[in-house]
Amino acid sequence: MSTSRRPVAVVVDGYSAGNFYPAAFAAQGADVVHVQSTPELIPTMAPPDLTAYAENIVCADEGKLVEILRTYEPLCVIAGQESCVPLADRLSEALGVPSNGSRLSTARRDKYEMIEALRGAGVRCASQFKSGDPAALVKWADDRGRYPVVIKPLSSAASDGVFICDSSEEVRAAAESVLSAQDIFGFSNTEILVQSYLAGTEYIVDTVSCDGERYVCGVWQYEKTLLASGKNIYNRDILVDPDSDLVASLVSYVDEVLAALGVRWGPAHAEVIMTDEGPALVEIGTRLNGNINAPFHDVCLGGNQAQLSAMAYAQPDEFRARHGGSVYRKLQSAVVYNTPTELDGVVASVDEAVVERIKSLPSVFFTAVKVKPGARLKPTVDLLTSSLRVYLTAPAEEQLTADYERVRALKDSVYRLA
Template sequence: MSGNTNRGPRPVAVIVDGYSAGNFYPAAFAACDTDVIHVQSTPELIPTMAPPDLTAYRRNLVGTDESALAGLVRGLDPVCVIAGQESSVPLADRLSEAVGVPSNGSALSAARRDKYEMIETLRRAGVRCADQFKAGTPDAAVAWAEEHGRYPVVVKPLSSAASDGVFVCDGPDAVRAAAGTVLDTPNIFGLANTEALVQSYLKGTEYIVDTVSSDGERYVCGVWEYEKTLLPSGKNIYNRDLLADPDDNPVVARLTAYVDEVLGALGIAWGPAHAEVIVTADGPVLVEIGTRLNGNLHAPFHDVCLGHNQAALTAQAYTRPEEFRAGYAGRTYTRKQPAVVYNTPTDLDGVVASVDETAVAEIRARESVFFAGVKFAPGSRIKPTVDLLTSSLRVFLTAPDQATLTADYEKVRVLKDAVYRVA
């Protein structure tokens, strides 16, 4: 274990692996008069993830001895122990349970992380779900797909994130190639894929459903419609996330009712959840759910278009549960104004020689553009987009009227590839 030892008088929350969107937790807990302690579960930071800002934490605990870690965390008398990103969910479940703070517990941890166990748990609970099989070899994956008798099918890792390693396959050759790629490639967290998941293809529109729960009482804090493009390679790339308006779109109520079933079946009673659900002809069906923040969270942006953000709601759910339940339990958000998250695709391929700051400034000057993040620095390798990690920019847009938002989105589409000069 390592880290500075300065202690303070305020209560503390423990964040396990505060990568990516987890970086919004320190400010969220500070607003609830709570300090944060960081647990780094690996000896070195995971290089594929946006790193945690460790300066925002009172202390960083680094170590892999779980028993010793639990003792240290227990000594901090925390209000909660929560996952900062997807792969740390099981550890956060075990630590929170061991320390005796509000917890989803460890009994269903595997079902909240392993996508095969997730869907089988729904099936046992009688919740509508996909058909599936986990295969240790490409041949086994093909055999199941052929027996399933309907193409396309989906092949993906059992435990990853950010659309990593997900393929839509239209025949046995595509299944064999996709399963081979999954089994031969570590997941986004650097862990080996010893099995590949093969699932029935869910035809319909896909949505994000974000929630926060406190002692089993949930609030739906955002529903976003995915706009996707299926590439010839079988990769589905995500283009825009469009914020749904519950007052105008009845699908929000259908999704909410279904996700309530999912939360109950998977024992999700505390903290954030980020669900991906496809509305099929038979009704909503879960793609997957993670008990962590939406990876596209940008707290100030969400505050404008939703009036709140998932990190702040999570902090309140743990530190001021009665206040949270009085204000949010059983309810659904109101859309304050139209909003879009645009993960820009690119066909650029090479080394970034420079970033054209004029093009970046022109994007950021658009009325609707709340924030535009440039993902590749000079010297970085940029490749044609095949998943969220290989999108070239992440742009958050919101405006009081849809016409302005749409016009600015179209302008960003024109400018996106002018940002990078590629050798």
């Protein structure tokens, strides 16, 4: 039995965006315990700040872990990042706390099973095939007789290993590349996915659910750039007007997706393409948006996904009364800019004067310098290899656009290569 009188939330693998959970639950009057699912921290991800937790539990025996967690009488078990969603589902189910359950965990994690679950529920989705054999993937693409197609890992994130292919030769090369690599969580890609290409503009739809009542806490338009390599890299995420017909259509579709995948509790981060036939899912993760910056979202949206998730678990009646079934308000225009680069080399130093010039721009809220001196800066091929992440918000679109253009001009001057 926990000696604390405060309720306790459990966060599994609170990497990257999961670092916003301790403060969010603290604001709801709850302590937070961390579960580390691997013996060592995953080196490819921004680590959890373990000092923010009451305790860090490392236990490979899942049955024993359940008994350890039971002594805290937790109010929830929540996934801090993508790869631990099934574990968080099993733990929450075993402990009898609010849970999406384990029955559809695979469909909420494996991108092939995800789309098949939508197809089974009659929800619009891509056609697809999976295999560990590049020749079989090429044959499926050729038999369709229509390019481009998309190659991707089954269970990675952050656009890792995603290729848009215009020919059988490109499919084979992409398949061999992905199958020979590990995903960002350190797992080997033994099978991969080929899907029909969804033509249209892509959007983020972020939600938080509380016993089936969801709140849409942000819709963002992805602005992307297609490289000659077949990589479609992220550029800007642009906050969309919530009152538009577009948002209404996206939200209605995502409600179908959440129902098909059994998402009744906690955050979800959906990526949806608006095709000529209507919205179609790229993928969804039952975790926080990886681009979350809680104070930034508080300014432009009046709240943030981590804070809302904590409220859904800790104060469900309040959440439903204030947010159930509703959609965000846009308080200010906002952009998240993941800067691409063609620079290639070891970083000798970061020019702090240039960083300060970026930070001093009127609409720049926060700037993350992603590559440290001594590390290798590589040409951008995905979200992980963008060089900076810059959050901008302002009442006027004109100021936002002007500052974005200024950041574009300055971004490559941040790094001095050896």
